[in-house]
Amino acid sequence: MKIQYREIKFRSGSLRLIEQVNQIIEDYQELGYSLTLRQVYYQLVARDVIPNTERSYKNLGNLIADGRIAGLIDWTAIEDRTRNLRGNAHWDTPGDIISSAALQFAYNKWSDQAPGKVKTRFQSCARATSFRREAVIKKQKECFW
Secondary structure (H helix, E strand, O other), rough: OOOOOOOOOOOHHHHHHHHHHHHHHHHHOOOOOOOOOOOOOHHHHOOOOOOOOOOHHHHHHHHOOOHHHHHOOOOOEOOOOOOOOOOOOOOOOOHHHHHHHOOOOOOOOOOOOOOOOOOOOOOHHHHHHHHHHHHHHHOOOOOOO
């Protein structure tokens, strides 16, 4: 959805870059993907359109922001997966909130463990490979079954 909130005059080089950004976005949308700013950036770097520098990444971010405001880039085409919309939880009845709380109830499975120590059991010694070095250091040469 392209919406123009403000008219912005872009240089011809910036307009060409916006066209390339839109083409990358369209190519991936046809495959069912939505991209992040970083993914668009690396597509441009891989295609030798822009250099792989922090400055060009920041410039691209600013250009995309301005392109969105000017109505040249779809607002929903690039997503920010690190930001989540948070809202207040709502329930229709007091019983619904009690049911919701009941579903979250759990006993502390670590309550019988000594502070700082965790008992680990492996189904096979092969799965314990990453823990084996620590076990050898502590002179524990067997896996627990």
